Amino acid sequence: MLCKHSLTKSLIGIFYIIMCGFSAQGFAEEIASPLYEQKIKAGLVYNLIKYTEWPKAVLTTPNQVKNNYNQASLTICLFGDDPFDGYLSPLEGRTAQQAVISIIHVNSIPETQNCRVIIIHRNQRKQLPDLFAVLQHKNILTISDIENFAELGGMVELARQEEKVVLQINKNSVDSAKLIIDASMLKLAKIVPPKSGAQ
Amino acid sequence: MKNSPLSIRMTLLIMVGMLNLLIAVLIGYRVYKSWDNYQQAEHLKQGISIINALYTANKNLSQARASTLSIMYSTAEVAEPVYQDVLKNRKAVDAALNMAFEGLAKEEIHRNSGSLDQLKHKYDILLQRRAQIDVGLNLPVSQRSRSITNLFFEENTALITEIQDFILIYSRSFQGIDSIISQHMVFEYFVWDLAEYSGEEYAIIGQMLAENKYPTQLQREQLSFLRTRIEYGWAILRKFALNEELAEQLFPLMEEASTQYFFTFDQVSELFHGNNPVGADASYPISSTLWLGMSAQAVDSLLVLQNEILTEIQQRANKIELDAKSEISVSSVIFLCAFAISWYCWFIIAYRVARPVNAMVNALYKATHENIFEIPKIRYQHEEIGKLLHVLQVFQHNAQKMKQSNEELERFAFIAAHDLKSPLRAVDNISEWLEEDLEEILPAGSKIHLEEMRKRIRLMDKMLDDTLEYARVDAKIDSHANDIVSGSMLITEIIGLIDLPPGFTIITGDNLAKLKVKKLPLQQVLFNLINNAVKHHDKIQGTVVVDAVENTTEFVFSVKDDGPGIDPQFHQKIFEMFQTLQPREKSKGRGMGLAMVRKIIIANGGSISLESADKEGALFRFTWPK
Numbered sequence: 018m019l020c021k022h023s024l025t026k027s028l029i030g031i032f033y034i035i036m037c038g039f040s041a042q043g044f045a046e047e048i049a050s051p052l053y054e055q056k057i058k059a060g061l062v063y064n065l066i067k068y069t070e071w072p073k074a075v076l077t078t079p080n081q082v083k084n085n086y087n088q089a090s091l092t093i094c095l096f097g098d099d100p101f102d103g104y105l106s107p108l109e110g111r112t113a114q115q116a117v118i119s120i121i122h123v124n125s126i127p128e129t130q131n132c133r134v135i136i137i138h139r140n141q142r143k144q145l146p147d148l149f150a151v152l153q154h155k156n157i158l159t160i161s162d163i164e165n166f167a168e169l170g171g172m173v174e175l176a177r178q179e180e181k182v183v184l185q186i187n188k189n190s191v192d193s194a195k196l197i198i199d200a201s202m203l204k205l206a207k208i209v210p211p212k213s214g215a216q
Numbered sequence: 217m218k219n220s221p222l223s224i225r226m227t228l229l230i231m232v233g234m235l236n237l238l239i240a241v242l243i244g245y246r247v248y249k250s251w252d253n254y255q256q257a258e259h260l261k262q263g264i265s266i267i268n269a270l271y272t273a274n275k276n277l278s279q280a281r282a283s284t285l286s287i288m289y290s291t292a293e294v295a296e297p298v299y300q301d302v303l304k305n306r307k308a309v310d311a312a313l314n315m316a317f318e319g320l321a322k323e324e325i326h327r328n329s330g331s332l333d334q335l336k337h338k339y340d341i342l343l344q345r346r347a348q349i350d351v352g353l354n355l356p357v358s359q360r361s362r363s364i365t366n367l368f369f370e371e372n373t374a375l376i377t378e379i380q381d382f383i384l385i386y387s388r389s390f391q392g393i394d395s396i397i398s399q400h401m402v403f404e405y406f407v408w409d410l411a412e413y414s415g416e417e418y419a420i421i422g423q424m425l426a427e428n429k430y431p432t433q434l435q436r437e438q439l440s441f442l443r444t445r446i447e448y449g450w451a452i453l454r455k456f457a458l459n460e461e462l463a464e465q466l467f468p469l470m471e472e473a474s475t476q477y478f479f480t481f482d483q484v485s486e487l488f489h490g491n492n493p494v495g496a497d498a499s500y501p502i503s504s505t506l507w508l509g510m511s512a513q514a515v516d517s518l519l520v521l522q523n524e525i526l527t528e529i530q531q532r533a534n535k536i537e538l539d540a541k542s543e544i545s546v547s548s549v550i551f552l553c554a555f556a557i558s559w560y561c562w563f564i565i566a567y568r569v570a571r572p573v574n575a576m577v578n579a580l581y582k583a584t585h586e587n588i589f590e591i592p593k594i595r596y597q598h599e600e601i602g603k604l605l606h607v608l609q610v611f612q613h614n615a616q617k618m619k620q621s622n623e624e625l626e627r628f629a630f631i632a633a634h635d636l637k638s639p640l641r642a643v644d645n646i647s648e649w650l651e652e653d654l655e656e657i658l659p660a661g662s663k664i665h666l667e668e669m670r671k672r673i674r675l676m677d678k679m680l681d682d683t684l685e686y687a688r689v690d691a692k693i694d695s696h697a698n699d700i701v702s703g704s705m706l707i708t709e710i711i712g713l714i715d716l717p718p719g720f721t722i723i724t725g726d727n728l729a730k731l732k733v734k735k736l737p738l739q740q741v742l743f744n745l746i747n748n749a750v751k752h753h754d755k756i757q758g759t760v761v762v763d764a765v766e767n768t769t770e771f772v773f774s775v776k777d778d779g780p781g782i783d784p785q786f787h788q789k790i791f792e793m794f795q796t797l798q799p800r801e802k803s804k805g806r807g808m809g810l811a812m813v814r815k816i817i818i819a820n821g822g823s824i825s826l827e828s829a830d831k832e833g834a835l836f837r838f839t840w841p842k
Contacts, residue, residue, distance in 0.1 A: 022392060027362065053484060053486070053487045053500075053501050053502075054501040054620060056483040056484050056487075057483075057484055057501060059479060059483060059503050060479035060480050060484065061510065063475060063479040064476065064479070064513055064514075066512055067476060067513075068513070068519075082513075104483065107478070107479075108475065108479075110469050111471065111472075112468055112472050112473040112475070113475070114472075115468050148698065152294055157598060175485070177501075177815060179668075180499055180501060181500070181502055181503045181506075182501055182502050182503075182506065183502055183503070183506065184506070201509065201512075201516075202509075205505070205506055205509035205510070
């Protein structure tokens with residue numbers, strides 16, 4: 018798995034050299050940096066899930082399939098491509114808040130019905146307004162590394178600031194979805210106000 | 217009346233007393249055990265609160281360590297919010313340690329005083345180092361002392377380790393109380409072990425992130441060592457969490473903690489552990505603040521697990537305490553009930569059984585031995601003892617009537633015999649006068665008839681004498697006039713009274729010869745029996761053997777002859793008054809000897825028996841109380 022991803026990353030690196038003409042040193046940094054960045058972001062996603070509180074009814078709907086320990090399921094939907102290149106996949110089958118995590122890929126807004134968390138790829142930026150309109154008041158956590166995601170009405174933006182990963186959270190969006198993000202998590206994030214006109 | 221040394225009353229009371237004692241011991245032991253359990257539970261609860269405080273101190277020490285390392289290499293602007301957290305951690309450490317020290321001071325005997333002193337000493341050192349750190353923070357980053365920072369890390373870690381060691385030793389004293397608590401404490405210890413190694417790891421990484429440098433050789437070694445310990449710690453934790461009693465409750469929590477650790481530390485480990493140039497400048501894609509937050513959360517997940525176990529231990533201790541309390545209450549109630557029932561039994565036996573039985577026994581004794589007829593006062597007359605009293609009353613009434621009747625009969629016999637003797641003597645005299653007056657004209661046949669009449673009169677006179685003597689048998693013998701003689705002397709005197717025909721021998725047995733007995737009325741009994749044997753003997757020569765055996769309470773005398781013997785069908789008849797085996801005319805006696813013998817023996821509290829067959833001699837055996 019790791020080899021496959023390394024290969025993919027190498028190809029992306031070559032593409033960048035050809036297209037952008039980066040120096041050799043720049044190439045090495047760009048290869049190394051996104052790799053760790055994505056892992057760090059994947060780690061942040063798990064922490065975000067763990068420290069987010071859904072309304073009780075959401076994680077304990079009666080028809081949910083439960084495992085031996087009577088645990089409900091928690092579905093993470095990857096909208097568009099996987100922004101973390103598979104680094105999130107070890108979460109499959111693990112638990113957060115005693116609910117079993119499942120990861121699915123969705124390509125259209127109607128498919129997001131059963132998601133508890135939606136991670137949106139950069140290539141879905143254009144669909145954001147429609148997506149936010151559909152998700153309004155639904156108890157679904159939205160996460161993305163799209164630039165200005167939080168300002169546009171998303172909930173958690175995994176942004177980059179001075180070459181370092183930072184968290185930006187739109188508290189209004191989180192509140193309107195009736196989700197509660199733990200104070201210890203909020204403390205690590207920059208709370209951003211929504212742009213006027215955005216949700 | 218003399219009571220036996222262990223009367224029925226005493227026996228019953230002693231038995232009830234012993235039963236009481238047994239119940240008291242059994243229930244008392246139960247109460248003692250419950251009290252012991254209660255004290256252990258109290259001790260356990262106190263211990264748990266101390267352990268909780270120590271773990272809280274360790275958690276905050278660990279967070280303060282990582283944060284301090286980070287801020288020592290950060291600019292004042294970046295360091296300020298983290299420093300506020302450090303201050304909070306320090307405050308929490310101080311409060312938790314002071315609480316633990318106060319709790320430990322309350323314990324009278326503290327077996328870990330050595331390690332406690334060590335712990336306090338390391339805490340004092342850390343307090344001094346904190347002050348140096350605070351001074352250093354006021355300087356520009358470049359002027360801050362790296363050695364002080366390193367010392368702080370070491371001393372902070374040393375204190376954490378010391379606390380952990382102290383907990384390990386301290387918690388040993390609780391492990392015998394309950395196996396589940398013991399198991400939980402061991403698990404808790406391993407969780408903390410893992411949390412501490414993770415804490416050290418994130419502190420070192422935090423420093424690297426703050427410095428923006430790849431790890432030095434020392435840091436690499438430290439990280440490598442910690443990684444090994446952490447992996448080992450997770451392996452142990454998984455094994456423990458799969459334990460049946462812990463699995464359902466702890467396994468899901470452990471899985472989450474494990475996932476969080478993996479995503480926070482493992483996924484990025486290459487960033488810090490890879491083959492990067494030693495100590496060179498680096499540009500990490502994560503800020504030290506975000507890292508500290510994330511890794512603190514990951515360690516917190518482990519501590520959630522630990523808190524869960526602590527809560528479980530606390531609940532278990534509360535349950536033990538509650539069980540012990542209810543056990544004490546139940547045991548005390550049982551003890552009081554048993555005591556009340558035992559006392560009631562004692563009262564019933566003493567006042568409603570033993571006392572009335574004793575009173576009735578006394579009454580019976582007085583009635584039979586002293587002819588005093590008294591009815592004891594008994595309160596509960598409707599009960600069995602009361603019914604027995606009614607029987608006693610009937611018995612006493614009958615006995616009293618019988619005694620009166622016997623006395624009247626004897627008085628009657630005496631009076632009759634005495635009063636009949638005068639007219640009989642008059643008839644005898646008149647018959648003599650008639651014979652003298654009519655001597656010349658009285659035909660020879662009439663003379664013979666008169667003679668026969670006088671013979672009958674003399675016989676009747678003798679019989680009246682015998683009746684008088686028989687009636688007097690009960691008359692008391694003056695004890696002062698009653699000599700104590702030896703058996704041989706007694707028999708010699710008897711032989712002197714008997715007109716012993718030649719050819720007859722009286723043999724005194726050796727046992728009898730040595731005995732010392734009261735002379736009267738035994739002499740009369742033996743005289744009658746020996747005289748009877750000689751008088752009714754059917755041969756010219758004969759032997760009578762007299763002997764005795766001494767028991768604890770009585771003598772058993774025997775008189776054996778080699779005479780004609782007595783047919784068994786007459787064995788009862790011979791003891792009746794005026795009963796002879798031959799017609800009265802032919803009989804050598806008047807049939808009163810054996811009747812007198814039996815009456816005297818019975819009147820003195822003995823009994824008589826006869827062993828004999830026709831023509832085989834006779835053996836009279838009688839008992840004589842001492």
